Amino acid sequence: MNTIEIKDLSFSYSEDITALKNINLVIKKGEWISILGHNGSGKSTLAKLIIGLLKADKGDIYVDEVLLTEDTVHEIRRKIGIVFQNPDNQFVGVTVEDDIAFGMENLNFEREDMINKIVEYAKKVDMFEYISKEPHALSGGQKQRVAIAGILAMNTDIIIFDEATSMLDPKGRESIIGYIKELNKEGKTIISITHEMKEAVNSDRIIILKDGEVLAIGETNTILNDKEVLNSSNLELLLPLKLMYKLDEANIKNEKVKDILWQLSLNK
Amino acid sequence: MAIKFEQVSFSYPSFDGKNFSALKNINLEISEKGEFITLIGETGSGKSTLVQHMNALIRPTTGSVTIYGIKIEKNTNKNKRIKLNPLRQKVGLVFQFPEYQLFEETVQKDIIFGPKNFGIKEEIAIERAKEIIKLVGLSEDYLSRSPFNLSGGEKKRVSIAGILAMEPDILVLDEPTSGLDPKGRDALLELFTSIHKELDKTIIVITHDMNTVYKYASRALVMYDGELVFDGVPNSLFSDKHITEWNLDLPDIIQITKQLEEKLDIKFDSKPHNVDELFNLVKGAL
Numbered sequence: 001m002n003t004i005e006i007k008d009l010s011f012s013y014s015e016d017i018t019a020l021k022n023i024n025l026v027i028k029k030g031e032w033i034s035i036l037g038h039n040g041s042g043k044s045t046l047a048k049l050i051i052g053l054l055k056a057d058k059g060d061i062y063v064d065e066v067l068l069t070e071d072t073v074h075e076i077r078r079k080i081g082i083v084f085q086n087p088d089n090q091f092v093g094v095t096v097e098d099d100i101a102f103g104m105e106n107l108n109f110e111r112e113d114m115i116n117k118i119v120e121y122a123k124k125v126d127m128f129e130y131i132s133k134e135p136h137a138l139s140g141g142q143k144q145r146v147a148i149a150g151i152l153a154m155n156t157d158i159i160i161f162d163e164a165t166s167m168l169d170p171k172g173r174e175s176i177i178g179y180i181k182e183l184n185k186e187g188k189t190i191i192s193i194t195h196e197m198k199e200a201v202n203s204d205r206i207i208i209l210k211d212g213e214v215l216a217i218g219e220t221n222t223i224l225n226d227k228e229v230l231n232s233s234n235l236e237l238l239l240p241l242k243l244m245y246k247l248d249e250a251n252i253k254n255e256k257v258k259d260i261l262w263q264l265s266l267n268k
Numbered sequence: 269m270a271i272k273f274e275q276v277s278f279s280y281p282s283f284d285g286k287n288f289s290a291l292k293n294i295n296l297e298i299s300e301k302g303e304f305i306t307l308i309g310e311t312g313s314g315k316s317t318l319v320q321h322m323n324a325l326i327r328p329t330t331g332s333v334t335i336y337g338i339k340i341e342k343n344t345n346k347n348k349r350i351k352l353n354p355l356r357q358k359v360g361l362v363f364q365f366p367e368y369q370l371f372e373e374t375v376q377k378d379i380i381f382g383p384k385n386f387g388i389k390e391e392i393a394i395e396r397a398k399e400i401i402k403l404v405g406l407s408e409d410y411l412s413r414s415p416f417n418l419s420g421g422e423k424k425r426v427s428i429a430g431i432l433a434m435e436p437d438i439l440v441l442d443e444p445t446s447g448l449d450p451k452g453r454d455a456l457l458e459l460f461t462s463i464h465k466e467l468d469k470t471i472i473v474i475t476h477d478m479n480t481v482y483k484y485a486s487r488a489l490v491m492y493d494g495e496l497v498f499d500g501v502p503n504s505l506f507s508d509k510h511i512t513e514w515n516l517d518l519p520d521i522i523q524i525t526k527q528l529e530e531k532l533d534i535k536f537d538s539k540p541h542n543v544d545e546l547f548n549l550v551k552g553a554l
Contacts, residue, residue, distance in 0.1 A: 017417070038449045040419040085447065139311040166447050169310045169476045170517040195449045234451035239520045239543060246547045254554055260531045264524060 002065075003029040003158060003189050004050065009059035011045060019045040020212045023059070029157070032180075032190040034200035034220070037209035038234035043193045046209070047160050050191075051080050063158070078107060081151030085163040087143030091135045096127060096146050099135055103154040114153075121149040125179065141172020148179055159183060161192040165199065177202065197224065197238050201266055208233050224265065240264040270300035270438060270470070271322055271359070275331035278317055290317040292494040293331070298322075300437050303470040304461070306481040306502075309491035310515040315474050316364075318491060319440050322472075323359035324352050335359065357386050360436030362428055364443045375401070375418075375426050376411035382434045396433050404429045405459055421452040425459075432463070439463065440472040445480070453477075457484055482506065482519035482541065490514055503539075521546065 004027040011020045020042045027033055035043045048054040050061060052073040061068040063076045081103070084090050093099040100118045109117070122128040125145040135143060144164055151159055161180060165173040177199060184190045192203065200206055206223040208216045208230075216229045223229065227245060230237055237245070240261040247257065278291040291314050298305070307315050320326045321333050324340045332341045335355050344350060363369065372378040379400060380393035388396075401410055404425040410418075415426055424444065431439065441460070445453040457473075461484060464471045475481065481488050481502050488505045490498035492514045498505055505511070506522055518526075525540055534553050540546040 039421050039447075039452055141311065163447065167443075169515065170478070171310060171515045173476075234449040236450040239524050242543045243524075243547055243550065246543065247550065250547075250551065252551060252554060257532070257550065257554065260528065264527055264531075 005062040032203040034203040041209040042212040081156040083164040117153040271298040306485040313491040360431040370415040
């Protein structure tokens with residue numbers, strides 16, 4: 001079943017700055033898709049269009065077969081949660097608890113239900129002991145976990161991570177990737193925007209944007225290994241694959257080493 | 269010695285009313301020339317607080333920081349007798365989101381803003397801007413453009429140009445590459461390397477990226493829980509057994525080399541620093 005369908009989508013910020021051109025994309029329910037591309041390729045713009053923060057110049061977006069319009073935008077936002085890049089930009093509450101509640105308040109959850117959910121999801125992301133703390137006293141990784149708890153509490157089927165790990169330290173990054181994996185296992189549809197191939201290897205499919213257009217889309221294993229596509233979009237082959245290419249170029253054929261390098265690039 | 273920290277501690281009242289120690293007994297010396305330093309450590313370990321002491325933006329709670337011969341202590345400058353502006357010109361600090369600090373109509377106005385504030389004549393500042401814009405890898409016609417229509421990477425370059433225009437001896441950058449794509453990140457680090465080499469300036473970069481530390485730095489500083497726990501060359505940092513304790517990870521090249529050695533059950537003769545060196549080792553072993 002498709003959960004998001006994008007047809008001929010175009011968007012410009014101004015007459016001379018076209019951000020997206022004729023995007024066509026289908027995302028299946030329960031799928032984890034990574035969106036990669038150079039700075040300014042249109043990745044975040046696409047995310048903002050999907051949740052209706054921006055309005056397309058042309059084209060349609062369907063979420064669970066409902067066309068995104070001004071009338072349906074609120075209904076659609078109930079289905080999609082988004083975690084942004086800068087954890088400091090998404091906090092509104094005085095305490096962690098307030099922040100987890102914020103999304104639910106917007107969706108008019110019952111008070112009692114809300115309190116139970118705050119506790120449940122603060123525990124789930126391992127932030128229960130911080131529930132009455134000021135969000136600003138937390139580390140970047142902890143803040144992103146609070147943001148995730150808020151989205152989980154809203155129980156959306158789709159979660160977008162817009163470079164949600166790019167400002168975190170190694171430990172924070174690892175913990176967020178761990179949560180994304182878990183959520184995807186539980187059946188959530190994941191759209192993750194990133195520059196890091198290391199993160200994208202976890203997803204089912206990869207879409208690469210270049211100058212506002214889809215440059216490539218395919219299974220992760222295929223895109224991962226596509227040197228030309230990655231190069232032309234300012235991305236980098238994973239180190240084991242770089243080595244594999246070098247061995248190939250030097251005509252050194254060793255299936256065992258090749259196999260090991262492939263496994264290493266998939267983090268296995 | 270350009271900057272010297274002597275037993276520096278810094279604390280501030282936290283939200284629960286207790287005092288939070290952001291820096292604990294820091295002793296550190298930084299040369300005026302020739303160093304490429306990376307400052308690493310997990311979020312909240314005190315990295316940004318440390319660098320803000322380097323141009324007297326904040327003063328130590330105890331101990332002292334001596335910057336170009338001027339000793340800064342807790343009560344220094346309460347009566348404004350010492351001019352701190354010259355220090356801020358010598359030690360240029362680029363904050364984490366420098367692009368948020370662009371505000372003028374044109375790139376040129378943004379670049380000359382700092383020098384003009386420090387008393388440089390406008391004509392001279394404009395001449396400097398023309399040189400510097402090229403140094404940061406942009407062409408001269410960028411000077412007449414609006415900073416707001418530039419990409420993230422370009423904005424970062426313009427804001428770095430603004431700091432360079434003040435001709436600091438030491439350039440401190442707080443996470444300059446976060447959010448950039450791999451090519452943009454490498455280009456910016458190459459830029460710092462060329463500033464470091466060609467202009468003979470000391471560069472201090474705060475980063476979470478261990479690949480950057482291993483590839484570019486001549487010296488690594490590690491902060492953990494307000495303490496300076498490591499000060500040395502990257503090679504010895506990444507063979508230090510405390511590295512996981514400090515919540516750091518290893519550069520890709522070291523991780524992959526280790527895993528290859530394990531899976532192939534061999535031991536390479538040397539430690540590769542890049543994929544070419546690793547390639548030669550693998551070639552030799554097959």
